Amino acid sequence: MSHITQAKRVVVKVGTSTLTYETGRLNLRRVEELCKVLCGLQNEGREVVLVTSGAVGVGMGKLGLHKHPEEIEQRQAIAAVGQCELMFMYDKFFGEYNHTVAQVLLTKDVVQDTVTKRNVENTFQTLLQRGIIPVVNENDSVATDELAGKNFGDNDTLSATVATLTEADLLVILTDIDGLYSSDPRKDPKAQRIPYVYGITDEIRALAGGAGSDRGTGGMATKVTAACIANDAGIPCVVMSGANPRDLYDLFDGVVLGTTFLPLGAEN
Numbered sequence: 207m208s209h210i211t212q213a214k215r216v217v218v219k220v221g222t223s224t225l226t227y228e229t230g231r232l233n234l235r236r237v238e239e240l241c242k243v244l245c246g247l248q249n250e251g252r253e254v255v256l257v258t259s260g261a262v263g264v265g266m267g268k269l270g271l272h273k274h275p276e277e278i279e280q281r282q283a284i285a286a287v288g289q290c291e292l293m294f295m296y297d298k299f300f301g302e303y304n305h306t307v308a309q310v311l312l313t314k315d316v317v318q319d320t321v322t323k324r325n326v327e328n329t330f331q332t333l334l335q336r337g338i339i340p341v342v343n344e345n346d347s348v349a350t351d352e353l354a355g356k357n358f359g360d361n362d363t364l365s366a367t368v369a370t371l372t373e374a375d376l377l378v379i380l381t382d383i384d385g386l387y388s389s390d391p392r393k394d395p396k397a398q399r400i401p402y403v404y405g406i407t408d409e410i411r412a413l414a415g416g417a418g419s420d421r422g423t424g425g426m427a428t429k430v431t432a433a434c435i436a437n438d439a440g441i442p443c444v445v446m447s448g449a450n451p452r453d454l455y456d457l458f459d460g461v462v463l464g465t466t467f468l469p470l471g472a473e474n
């Protein structure tokens with residue numbers, strides 16, 4: 207699958223359910239492994255952009271909270287605590303393998319305005335040219351557009367936006383399940399994994415349900431939306447399990463993992 211093996215610029219998105227234990231505390235072993243593998247991919251000549259969730263989840267863990275507060279301002283404040291911890295950890299782990307990270311926090315309006323969009327595109331280009339790994343999250347402490355509902359924001363869609371902004375060759379979404387199934391496997395034991403999707407249709411969208419845990423936000427539905435945004439920009443998208451970050455090496459060696467969403471006309 208040359209779309210994957212030959213991808214040079216790769217956006218990798220990791221969800222809260224992959225980064226944390228049920229307590230909300232960081233799964234350090236997994237996060238360290240993920241950072242090491244991303245450094246390995248960077249060393250082989252790829253350019254990696256990491257889109258990370260976890261600010262709210264990690265903030266809750268750090269503050270000893272077990273239930274998502276209803277109030278938006280509480281969640282914004284918790285995210286501010288968690289984002290700090292997340293970046294401290296990424297800086298440390300990537301630094302151990304001699305790589306520099308940069309924090310980029312985005313809101314929807316940034317990419318809707320031509321001037322701020324160009325600014326952030328320039329920032330990404332400059333970071334990547336310098337071999338720096340951008341670590342991106344939604345700017346949860348200032349974003350209010352997506353806070354009205356229960357969802358705090360949607361980093362799946364954000365990752366697709368980042369893939370288009372950076373003109374990436376591939377988007378990889380790491381989650382707590384190994385791809386898109388014919389229905390939510392947590393509810394349907396007969397659900398079967400779908401290895402390839404060539405062009406996202408309404409039937410495919412209808413298969414994808416909501417989050418599988420209290421820590422996840424958008425479920426498979428937002429991942430399919432993200433894949434659609436990426437595919438519309440000509441960028442293939444893989445949704446796969448983040449449980450064993452070393453699987454990324456297999457992916458780039460050509461092993462078929464998770465679900466690969468390919469734009470129509472990009473079948474080989």
Ligand SMILES: Nc1ncnc2c1ncn2[C@@H]1O[C@H](COP(=O)(O)OP(=O)(O)O)[C@@H](O)[C@H]1O
Nearest residue numbers: 221223381387389390415418422423424425426
């Ligand atoms: N058709 C489907 N195929 C696979 N997973 C699905 C499907 N429908 C709903 N899901 C749920 O989506 C969850 C992954 O999304 P989410 O919990 O938001 O994780 P993350 O934190 O990685 O974004 C899975 O654990 C699963 O329960």
Ligand SMILES: N[C@@H](CCC(=O)OP(=O)(O)O)C(=O)O
Nearest residue numbers: 222259260261262360361423
């Ligand atoms: N920006 C939020 C993440 C929102 C989100 O989409 O979470 P997830 O479903 O775990 O990818 C945070 O950092 O907590």
